[in-house]
Amino acid sequence: MQFTKAEEYGILGVLYLVAKGGTAVTPLSEIAEAREIPEKFLAKIFQSLARFGIVRSYRGVRGGFALTRNPAEITVMAVLEAIQGPYHLLRCIPDPDHCDNTDRCALRDLLMVVEKGLVETFESHTLADLGEWEHAKGVTVI
């Protein structure tokens, strides 16, 4: 059970936008360099985020990405789901037919509890929250 790079980069990326304060349109090149993320990989991630309505893209000179909403309205969960789809620890959780044992498996029951806790934590924290944490530590954009 491990947090993936895509998830990490995605969060760090939007957090960079938050740190810049809301609506500034920022090119991937800037984010990638500032946070040391492979640019093409970040592009892929941000395309998902754009499709999901977390960010909006602007092409051309002085284009880039910007948040579509107030950071306080975007939960970490939303970002994670945009990046890698519905969140599940095990296939059998969303798909009971995946295993012919789902209805009497205690492990599955436990993991559903665990997953619920996970989701609740990710849903109860918004980008604005994380932004404030950073701010309190004196993090600068560049």
Add this chain to the structure above:
Amino acid sequence: MQFTKAEEYGILGVLYLVAKGGTAVTPLSEIAEAREIPEKFLAKIFQSLARFGIVRSYRGVRGGFALTRNPAEITVMAVLEAIQGPYHLLRCIPDPDHCDNTDRCALRDLLMVVEKGLVETFESHTLADLGEWEHAKGVTVI
């Protein structure tokens, strides 16, 4: 972020021992067949469990594995850590030197909260608990 097969098989394996009621010495072949787990893979997992003192091994004819303690004294967390070492969602959590940004990263802070929740859930459930859940559903050993 995904639960691994090794983790799943490990829990299912010890749960089989619990279902057999405590101290019965059971060969891997039986567990592997009953729960449809690749036997050699399970062997590797159980070797870790044995090293960690979760189970004890007996060689020779009518040998196999048995729990060392009462299921009520073995937490799910203990089993998971025996299988895959210290539990962390991201390298930078146990090892602050992994990234030169650990002291001002809000994502890391959040993941530490998440991880704490995870660990607490896994620690607050024992094998006996899971065994009872199964029992309540009428799960039989074979």
Add this chain to the structure above:
DNA sequence: TCGTTATGCAATTCACGAAAGCAGAAGAAT
């Protein structure tokens, strides 16, 4: 019209999870 930046796929690389293999040690049964 030119340079910049995102878009959409394809292709590639790479790490690690997952699984299999095998020689050997330990032990029980006979």
Add this chain to the structure above:
DNA sequence: ATTCTTCTGCTTTCGTGAATTGCATAACGA
């Protein structure tokens, strides 16, 4: 003693999916 069983401790292989790169194209601003 011998034999059969079962774990032990590697080594090796396999496969999937993560992680990364590449490229041709579209949109857009200057």
